[in-house]
Amino acid sequence: MAKAAEPVLFRRLLIGSTLLLAVLAVASSVSAGPALRSDVGRPAAVAFCLLIAAGELLRLNLPGDRDASPIGGAAALGYALLIRFDADDVARHTAIDVATVVVVGCAASVVIHLLLQRDTRLVDVASRLLGVATVALIFRPWLDSHPEELLGRPSTTLIAVMVLAALAGGAVTNIVSAAVRASRLRAPYLATLRNEVQAQSGLGAAMASTGILLALSVPKFGLWALLVFMVPLLVTQFSFRRYASISATYRQTIRALSRVTEVSGHVEAGHSRRVMNLSVAVGREFGMTESELLDLEYAALMHDIGQLSLTDPIPRGSTLTVAPSERRRIAEQGAEVIRSTGSMARVAHIVACQANAYRKMRETADVEVPLPSRIVKTASAYDDLVTASREDRGSRAAWDALERLRIGMAYEYDPRVIEALTKVLTRNGDL
Amino acid sequence: MWELPPLARAFVGAVVLGAAVILAYSIGTVSADGSSDLAELIGLFVLMVTVSVYRTKTADGLSVSVGFIILLAAIALLGPQGASLVAVGAGVSSKHTAVQRVFNGAMFVVASFGAGLGWAVTLGEQRLGDQPVGRILSATAVATVVFYLLNTSLVAGVVSLVSGLAYRRVWAGGLSWLTLSYLGYGVFGLLMAEMYRSVGVASAVFLLAPLLVARRAFANYAELRNAYDGTVAALVQAVEMKDYYTRGHSERVARVTEMIAREWGMREDRVQVIKIAGMLHDVGKLGVPTRVLQKQGKLSQLEFEAIKIHPLRGYEMLSEIEFLSEALSGVYHHHERMDGRGYPLGLAGDEVPEFARIIMTADAFDSMTSTRSYREAKSVEAAIAELRRCQGGQFDVVAVDCLVAAVNKHGWAPHPEPFFGEKVDRDGRPIVWTPGSAEEVGHGQGG
Numbered sequence: 001m002a003k004a005a006e007p008v009l010f011r012r013l014l015i016g017s018t019l020l021l022a023v024l025a026v027a028s029s030v031s032a033g034p035a036l037r038s039d040v041g042r043p044a045a046v047a048f049c050l051l052i053a054a055g056e057l058l059r060l061n062l063p064g065d066r067d068a069s070p071i072g073g074a075a076a077l078g079y080a081l082l083i084r085f086d087a088d089d090v091a092r093h094t095a096i097d098v099a100t101v102v103v104v105g106c107a108a109s110v111v112i113h114l115l116l117q118r119d120t121r122l123v124d125v126a127s128r129l130l131g132v133a134t135v136a137l138i139f140r141p142w143l144d145s146h147p148e149e150l151l152g153r154p155s156t157t158l159i160a161v162m163v164l165a166a167l168a169g170g171a172v173t174n175i176v177s178a179a180v181r182a183s184r185l186r187a188p189y190l191a192t193l194r195n196e197v198q199a200q201s202g203l204g205a206a207m208a209s210t211g212i213l214l215a216l217s218v219p220k221f222g223l224w225a226l227l228v229f230m231v232p233l234l235v236t237q238f239s240f241r242r243y244a245s246i247s248a249t250y251r252q253t254i255r256a257l258s259r260v261t262e263v264s265g266h267v268e269a270g271h272s273r274r275v276m277n278l279s280v281a282v283g284r285e286f287g288m289t290e291s292e293l294l295d296l297e298y299a300a301l302m303h304d305i306g307q308l309s310l311t312d313p314i315p316r317g318s319t320l321t322v323a324p325s326e327r328r329r330i331a332e333q334g335a336e337v338i339r340s341t342g343s344m345a346r347v348a349h350i351v352a353c354q355a356n357a358y359r360k361m362r363e364t365a366d367v368e369v370p371l372p373s374r375i376v377k378t379a380s381a382y383d384d385l386v387t388a389s390r391e392d393r394g395s396r397a398a399w400d401a402l403e404r405l406r407i408g409m410a411y412e413y414d415p416r417v418i419e420a421l422t423k424v425l426t427r428n429g430d431l
Numbered sequence: 432m433w434e435l436p437p438l439a440r441a442f443v444g445a446v447v448l449g450a451a452v453i454l455a456y457s458i459g460t461v462s463a464d465g466s467s468d469l470a471e472l473i474g475l476f477v478l479m480v481t482v483s484v485y486r487t488k489t490a491d492g493l494s495v496s497v498g499f500i501i502l503l504a505a506i507a508l509l510g511p512q513g514a515s516l517v518a519v520g521a522g523v524s525s526k527h528t529a530v531q532r533v534f535n536g537a538m539f540v541v542a543s544f545g546a547g548l549g550w551a552v553t554l555g556e557q558r559l560g561d562q563p564v565g566r567i568l569s570a571t572a573v574a575t576v577v578f579y580l581l582n583t584s585l586v587a588g589v590v591s592l593v594s595g596l597a598y599r600r601v602w603a604g605g606l607s608w609l610t611l612s613y614l615g616y617g618v619f620g621l622l623m624a625e626m627y628r629s630v631g632v633a634s635a636v637f638l639l640a641p642l643l644v645a646r647r648a649f650a651n652y653a654e655l656r657n658a659y660d661g662t663v664a665a666l667v668q669a670v671e672m673k674d675y676y677t678r679g680h681s682e683r684v685a686r687v688t689e690m691i692a693r694e695w696g697m698r699e700d701r702v703q704v705i706k707i708a709g710m711l712h713d714v715g716k717l718g719v720p721t722r723v724l725q726k727q728g729k730l731s732q733l734e735f736e737a738i739k740i741h742p743l744r745g746y747e748m749l750s751e752i753e754f755l756s757e758a759l760s761g762v763y764h765h766h767e768r769m770d771g772r773g774y775p776l777g778l779a780g781d782e783v784p785e786f787a788r789i790i791m792t793a794d795a796f797d798s799m800t801s802t803r804s805y806r807e808a809k810s811v812e813a814a815i816a817e818l819r820r821c822q823g824g825q826f827d828v829v830a831v832d833c834l835v836a837a838v839n840k841h842g843w844a845p846h847p848e849p850f851f852g853e854k855v856d857r858d859g860r861p862i863v864w865t866p867g868s869a870e871e872v873g874h875g876q877g878g
């Protein structure tokens with residue numbers, strides 16, 4: 001299968017955001033506002049800037065290959081929402097000043113990442129930057145027009161505006177990063193946005209809470225509050241890191257062990273992996289949620305595991321050539337194995353149903369066959385057909401395979417799945 | 432309550448009675464005091480109930496600490512009486528039985544009241560005010576220690592009465608370096624009180640939110656972590672479908688490997704890695720024809736070559752699992768011998784990686800003690816004698832010593848049921864009844 005070309009939109013965003021970062025950083029450092037130069041303003045700006053840089057250095061990679069930088073984000077938010085440096089000195093920095101501090105902090109961390117030769121996705125940094133900019137653009141002008149909020153006990157209105165500004169910032173970050181992600185994964189935008197919100201909401205809430213808490217606690221405790229009140233978020237980050245690492249291990253292990261059918265000679269080399277890639281791409285076309293996609297991925301990887309129970313491997317491992325009853329028996333065996341893991345009941349169900357036809361002769365579609373099963377069934381059949389005829393037919397093999405599937409369409413295979421598969425194959429350059 | 436032994440019932444009854452007396456006294460003083468602090472009392476109580484209701488299924492240290500932060504803030508803001516009222520909220524929980532909830536609530540009431548008294552005595556006043564920072568911090572430390580001691584000793588009391596285990600053993604089981612982190616949580620309780628006073632209830636929510644999110648992430652982690660071993664075991668069993676005589680071999684090798692590794696003194700995370708490596712050491716055998724694996728009698732040169740390739744096959748398959756990276760050498764070299772006459776590379780002595788020495792010893796031990804197509808199983812004693820005989824030649828001296836020590840300590844049965852003699856959990860720790868679950872005793876609390 002041809003490797004998908006790097007999406008153009010993604011690259012343009014990448015380059016555009018890099019330029020934007022650079023221009024902003026240069027322009028703002030030249031024109032640093034008076035609020036940053038004042039005696040109380042400077043140490044605060046430096047402290048927040050350092051914390052943002054440190055937070056960006058400690059960024060973590062969440063499941064689904066997402067960058068997150070809760071500590072840097074909380075520090076940036078805290079600076080955007082800051083009202084006073086202590087009991088009497090009010091914070092007069094503008095939205096531009098906030099951008100300066102955040103950009104310099106991010107730029108420092110990007111440079112360090114580059115020096116350490118770590119991958120840095122500027123788009124992710126840029127989308128976080130846009131989020132903070134939104135917060136500053138909402139909150140700083142509002143604060144200017146409500147000077148009475150600057151002193152005394154924080155009012156409920158002030159806290160409500162802080163929360164709303166943080167929510168708006170989070171929304172902007174998610175909207176931007178979902179756009180980048182949708183173009184990178186070639187997935188429908190709305191489904192990607194929903195997945196993005198689901199994946200980020202927990203950590204985002206923790207980050208926003210901490211940011212607001214920083215803004216509220218600095219007037220009382222001074223800049224030391226930045227270190228102290230960051231501790232709960234450090235605990236959060238630690239928990240997420242552990243979760244991310246066990247998720248990665250789990251996924252790698254399933255991928256590795258799904259190769260058992262290949263090593264034992266039951267199926268062609270690389271079959272499971274190819275069926276997984278096709279299935280997930282098709283699943284994305286249907287706008288599946290991330291957890292559904294993960295189940296689909298596991299089911300596709302292990303869809304042939306039932307063949308291990310066969311003493312004599314089927315030629316080329318293609319279940320197309322065996323009787324339907326035997327096919328169902330193999331699928332059920334595989335589902336039994338997966339069920340015995342004790343934690344993958346949904347995956348087992350998908351594998352069990354993959355041998356069933358989309359609908360039986362002269363009957364309506366079988367509602368009992370779940371969509372993921374129909375996808376795995378179609379993707380697996382396609383891969384078997386292509387592999388079988390590649391030697392003779394060369395580049396025509398994909399067309400032939402698809403044609404064979406279309407003949408079985410409406411009974412054996414779901415027409416909508418074939419349509420989505422065609423779309424995916426066209427995009428990958430296989431057709 | 433009726434299913435508890437009589438002594439435990441009496442113990443629970445006494446704690447509940449004590450809590451009732453404290454509560455009656457507290458309600459009396461608080462209502463006589465006027466309603467100046469009523470808003471704070473209600474706010475903290477609502478927080479406490481919310482945090483307790485939305486507890487995650489997996490118990491962990493974070494659940495305890497979140498509740499403890501709120502209780503300490505209550506002590507600082509409201510004094511012992513108010514704190515004991517807030518503590519009632521800690522008994523509310525969706526995942527416990529009625530008896531457990533009542534006991535937990537009562538236990539928290541007693542512990543917070545005691546901690547509040549300790550705080551008030553050290554501070555000289557009941558509530559947080561403009562006292563010197565040093566005195567406030569020492570009062571916080573005293574309150575934390577009193578709370579911790581009351582909490583753990585009451586929970587250990589009920590656990591030991593129900594399970595019949597010695598009190599000291601149960602209580603000491605909860606001790607660890609993590610205990611010290613309570614002092615940190617105590618300071619957070621104090622900070623929360625300060626913020627609550629100057630900003631209001633919203634600041635408490637902002638302070639607790641990251642910890643609640645962390646608790647959720649930790650529960651997800653624990654769930655996946657528990658599922659992981661089961662998943663690997665199930666998939667390995669599927670692989671073993673191919674060969675009747677090796678059924679269960681991988682799982683047993685994983686157990687022996689773990690026993691040796693613990694005796695070896697390995698760090699816990701490395702024990703987990705080598706256990707999984709032990710489970711997976713033979714996956715490469717899938718690439719060897721069944722006919723060769725089950726052949727009785729001498730193998731031809733060609734057949735032996737086919738077998739010799741299996742460690743490499745296993746290594747290739749597993750190499751993408753980053754978590755196993757250190758253990759891959761164990762899989763690749765588990766047929767080396769200390770005298771250099773093994774395969775695939777013929778490494779000798781120090782060249783043989785630590786993980787490989789352990790896995791090869793476990794592998795040989797289980798092979799000898801289980802039945803194969805070509806011979807009957809040996810007894811554990813005979814197998815150990817055989818290992819001793821080849822110690823230093825085929826096997827590593829230390830690995831064999833560790834295996835013998837572990838088997839002497841825990842015994843060995845090929846089937847997991849009567850494993851360690853007493854009822855134990857997956858990590859070999861004794862299972863004890865608690866109002867919550869065994870893990871919660873490990874963190875010194877009961878709800």
